[in-house]
Each structure stands twice: as C-alpha cells, then as structure tokens.
Amino acid sequence: MKLYGKESLVEILEDAAGENRLSHAVLLTGEKGSGRRTTAKFIAKQMMCGAVPCESCPVCSKIDADSHPDVIFVLQKCGGKYNIENMREIVSKGAAVKPNDGDVKVYIFENADEMSAAVQDTLLKNIEEPEPWNRFIFLCENSGSLLSTIRSRVTEYRIPECSPEECCECLVNEFSVDRAKARELSQTMSGNIGKCLEVLNGGDETKLMETARHAAAGIAKKSGYMVCAALAEQSGRKEYAGVLEYLAGILRDALAVRAGGELCSCGKAEARNIAKVYDEAAVTAMLDKIFEVNSVGSLNLNLALCSAYLTSGIII
Ligand SMILES: [Zn+2]
Numbered sequence: 411m412k413l414y415g416k417e418s419l420v421e422i423l424e425d426a427a428g429e430n431r432l433s434h435a436v437l438l439t440g441e442k443g444s445g446r447r448t449t450a451k452f453i454a455k456q457m458m459c460g461a462v463p464c465e466s467c468p469v470c471s472k473i474d475a476d477s478h479p480d481v482i483f484v485l486q487k488c489g490g491k492y493n494i495e496n497m498r499e500i501v502s503k504g505a506a507v508k509p510n511d512g513d514v515k516v517y518i519f520e521n522a523d524e525m526s527a528a529v530q531d532t533l534l535k536n537i538e539e540p541e542p543w544n545r546f547i548f549l550c551e552n553s554g555s556l557l558s559t560i561r562s563r564v565t566e567y568r569i570p571e572c573s574p575e576e577c578c579e580c581l582v583n584e585f586s587v588d589r590a591k592a593r594e595l596s597q598t599m600s601g602n603i604g605k606c607l608e609v610l611n612g613g614d615e616t617k618l619m620e621t622a623r624h625a626a627a628g629i630a631k632k633s634g635y636m637v638c639a640a641l642a643e644q645s646g647r648k649e650y651a652g653v654l655e656y657l658a659g660i661l662r663d664a665l666a667v668r669a670g671g672e673l674c675s676c677g678k679a680e681a682r683n684i685a686k687v688y689d690e691a692a693v694t695a696m697l698d699k700i701f702e703v704n705s706v707g708s709l710n711l712n713l714a715l716c717s718a719y720l721t722s723g724i725i726i
Contacts, residue, residue, distance in 0.1 A: 414584075436546070438568075444571070446520075481515075482504070502536065508543055514544070548564060578593045587610065623660070642714065651704055661681070663678060
C-alpha cells in the first residue's frame with residue numbers, strides 16, 4: 411500500500427537501504443493512527459525484497475496480507491500483552507532459528523511503550539549481538555519510554571504528519587470512502603488516517619467523540635452536571651485525554667463560528683450552540699483550562715478531581 415503523506419520518510423528510508431545503511435534495529439515514533447504499522451511493513455519489505463520494494467512479488471504480497479512467516483508481530487504473538495515468558499519463547503529462542511523463507515526475519519514490536527523494563531531487558535542481548543538474519547522494528551508514541559540501552563542501539567525515524575488532504579486521498583483511493591465524507595473526516599481527525607478508519611469502523615474513537623459532544627452540549631446548556639457526567643464515563647487516562655482533545659476541537663469550532671471560519675470538529679452543532687451562549691474571551695478561557703488540565707492530567711492526578719476543576723472553570 412502507498413504511504414500517504416510520508417514521501418519525505420520513504421525517500422530517507424530508500425536512500426538508507428540503497429546504500430546498505432538501514433539498521434538492523436529501527437524505531438518508528440508517531441502518534442496512534444499515524445501509520446507506524448504500515449511504515450514498519452514497508453521497512454520489512456525493504457529488508458526482504460529490496461531498497462525500493464516492488465510491491466508485487468510473493469514476499470511483498472505476503473507482508474501486505476500479514477501472512478509472511480518471517481515477519482513476526484510480537485505483541486500479537488504475546489496475546490496482546492508483553493510478558494517475559496512469551497518474550498523469551500518468541501524472541502530469544504525463536505531468534506536462534508533461521509528464517510523459513512528468505513534471508514531475514516523481522517520482529518515488529520507494536521506499542522513498544524507498553525514493554526516493561528524487565529521485558530525490554532530480555533531483548534537486549536538479541537539487539538546487541540544479533541544473529542545475522544534478525545531485524546527488529548519498534549513502534550511507539552514516544553521513545554522516552556524505552557530503556558536507554560535499547561534506544562542507543564536503534565535508528566529512530568519520526569513518522570511525518572499527514573495533511574488532511576493526503577489523508578482524504580488515502581481514504582478515497584485505498585478504502586473507497588465517499589469523497590465528501592472522507593474530506594470531512596480527514597479535517598476532524600487532522601489527517602490521522604488510523605483514527606479516520608477507526609471512526610469508519612465504529613471503533614473506540616467514535617465513543618470518545620460522542621463523549622466530547624455530550625460534554626460540549628453540557629457547556630452550551632451551562633450544565634456543570636452534564637459536563638462532569640460525560641467526562642466521568644472515561645476510565646482511562648488516555649481516553650480522558652482523547653475526549654479533552656475532541657472537546658478542544660469543538661471549542662475551536664465555536665471560535666470559528668464567531669469569526670465566520672470553516673468548522674471541522676466532530677461536534678459542529680454543539681459548537682454553534684456554544685457560540686450563541688459564550689463570547690470569544692469565554693471560549694478562549696475554556697480552551698486554556700482544557701490545556702491546563704490535560705497537562706496536569708498526564709501527571710497522574712485523580713481524573714474525577716480533574717473533571718471537577720475543569721467544570722468549575724468552564725461553566726461560567
Ligand atoms: Zn517485492
């Protein structure tokens with residue numbers, strides 16, 4: 411599959427592979443949905459097919475279909491959660507075995523941020539003194555969660571941000587999404603293809619957007635209770651931060667309504683209602699409050715307290 415919005419990275423990777431500089435251990439960082447997995451598969455093709463993968467040979471086709479026996483998605487093999495026993499079995503023991511099909515075996519570690527230090531330790535020797543056929547690709551949001559001993563041995567590439575226009579092209583060309591729908595979704599998700607696909611498939615992202623819309627409706631009605639109740643639905647920190655991000659998008663739309671700009675959030679109707687009730691200064695103050703709470707929230711504060719603080723600040 412074509413890598414939309416990643417031309418700059420593809421060029422760097424093709425140059426590196428063409429000159430035999432592609433490291434045996436690669437780290438791809440980027441937010442969820444930014445195309446880390448698709449990029450990892452592209453690199454696996456480079457390692458197995460050629461610096462500029464042909465995209466049509468049996469190797470490339472099998473990698474595309476997630477069915478190549480020598481491209482191992484470790485998290486999946488671990489049953490969705492990394493642990494030392496599985497890791498030893500899959501990587502340490504497995505790594506000593508030569509590839510089935512070709513010259514190399516590629517281990518892909520999705521959500522590498524979720525590997526504990528002990529789990530990462532089990533990998534260290536493999537990465538430091540790899541068998542000649544082994545390759546490792548780590549995917550995470552932020553390389554800060556990886557041990558420095560691992561970080562020092564990987565080559566890190568940042569996944570470039572995809573523009574809403576490129577995201578729209580990808581949805582239309584690769585997933586046959588109606589163009590108008592694709593354009594709207596790409597704007598709402600700021601060009602994050604993975605999040606667009608999650609919404610199209612009715613995944614978790616849809617729930618977060620709905621919650622943000624409920625909270626926004628609460629703001630428009632000046633009901634602190636509604637805002638608190640909506641936010642209380644979130645159990646996890648990541649989900650909470652996600653809802654606040656969507657809520658911020660709706661508030662930015664409320665500002666756009668007043669300024670006569672184009673709306674692109676997941677809650678346009680709610681944004682219009684907020685714009686009727688609050689002036690620009692009030693909406694800007696709400697946005698400030700959300701950013702403040704989102705940064706404090708990441709510091710492990712109680713989420714219920716965050717909601718109470720947030721609600722007291724934005725319902726005026
Ligand atoms: Zn090929």
